[in-house]
Amino acid sequence: MATSDNGGRGVGRARAGANFALVKYWGKADAALNVPAVGSISITLDSLYTETTVELAPDLGVDELTLDGKRRAEDGAKLSACLDLLRRKAQVDTRARVTSRNNFPTAAGLASSASGCAALVRAAEAAFGLALTPRERSILARQGSGSAARSIFGGFVEMHAGVAPDGTDSFAEPLLDGAEWPLEVVIAVTAKGEKEIGSRSGMTRSATSSPYYAAWVAGQPPDLEAARAAIRARDFAALAEVAEHNCLKMHAAALAAQPPLVYWNGATVECLHAVRRLRAGGVPVFFTIDAGPQVKAVCAPGARGQVERTLHTVPGVLELMTSALGPGAELC
Ligand code: DP6
Numbered sequence: 001m002a003t004s005d006n007g008g009r010g011v012g013r014a015r016a017g018a019n020f021a022l023v024k025y026w027g028k029a030d031a032a033l034n035v036p037a038v039g040s041i042s043i044t045l046d047s048l049y050t051e052t053t054v055e056l057a058p059d060l061g062v063d064e065l066t067l068d069g070k071r072r073a074e075d076g077a078k079l080s081a082c083l084d085l086l087r088r089k090a091q092v093d094t095r096a097r098v099t100s101r102n103n104f105p106t107a108a109g110l111a112s113s114a115s116g117c118a119a120l121v122r123a124a125e126a127a128f129g130l131a132l133t134p135r136e137r138s139i140l141a142r143q144g145s146g147s148a149a150r151s152i153f154g155g156f157v158e159m160h161a162g163v164a165p166d167g168t169d170s171f172a173e174p175l176l177d178g179a180e181w182p183l184e185v186v187i188a189v190t191a192k193g194e195k196e197i198g199s200r201s202g203m204t205r206s207a208t209s210s211p212y213y214a215a216w217v218a219g220q221p222p223d224l225e226a227a228r229a230a231i232r233a234r235d236f237a238a239l240a241e242v243a244e245h246n247c248l249k250m251h252a253a254a255l256a257a258q259p260p261l262v263y264w265n266g267a268t269v270e271c272l273h274a275v276r277r278l279r280a281g282g283v284p285v286f287f288t289i290d291a292g293p294q295v296k297a298v299c300a301p302g303a304r305g306q307v308e309r310t311l312h313t314v315p316g317v318l319e320l321m322t323s324a325l326g327p328g329a330e331l332c
Pocket of ligand 1: 025199200290
């Protein structure tokens, strides 16, 4: 809830987990409203998260962001655009001091924009004294970052691209509680530092120059249907098949862009093969890779130990991180 001190300042603090898409969002239908061209399905994680405090600051002329201990003037426009949406709803004009911390590397293909925007919306809602529905939160988070619409919810989540010109039907919804099918994720970190081409410019470049982009968009409805059915039936083999195929199709569209978008390094490819070998040998695991070189190995309950032992030995893997499925964005 919003709290006020004697200066009339509202403060909100929230935590949101990162999410990884199993059926991916890649491309926009409306850049201004940040409406995706395709729906997507994801899992929200519990041990990779962002914690954000929003404090209303009548003394400030512009919003101020401190991320992982550093002032980020370069992210000011994006931050203010998101806060403006909440200010409009609250009918206030007050600027905010925002302090945010990721407990994992920022902008390295580990979904920091998703958890960051979801935590920001949830914390700002409290600071501005609003009481939004989860759907409203998801719509606001989407305008900050498309994947963030999904981090509002926990477990298995579906994002609807929507058809309304104003984006009001472009939001995420929970599909299945994580406790109902407690998958785990092993993340193989194969490079550190911020990625060269972020998702936003990568997807624009794919949409405008890749000969495979139209085929990517056209193939999404059947993939969403297959993933939805697999999740409903807790059918790991079926989910593995559609998720890996969908991931490779996204990267195929990106690879064929001009200039090409090669998000992988050698270790990324080695991990992909290692995961496929494990599954061929009967270990229930599949990979997914986003706009960066890290490999996320999604494990059926009980498979995590074997997957960790194997990925640990892959040359070029710098570090492994693990996570269970987690809750949606919450005040903390
Ligand atoms: C490859 O949500 O970061 O991770 O809406 O422009 O902020 P913007 O893009 P973003 O893109 C995520 C792309 C992806 C796939 C996914 O998470 O679905």
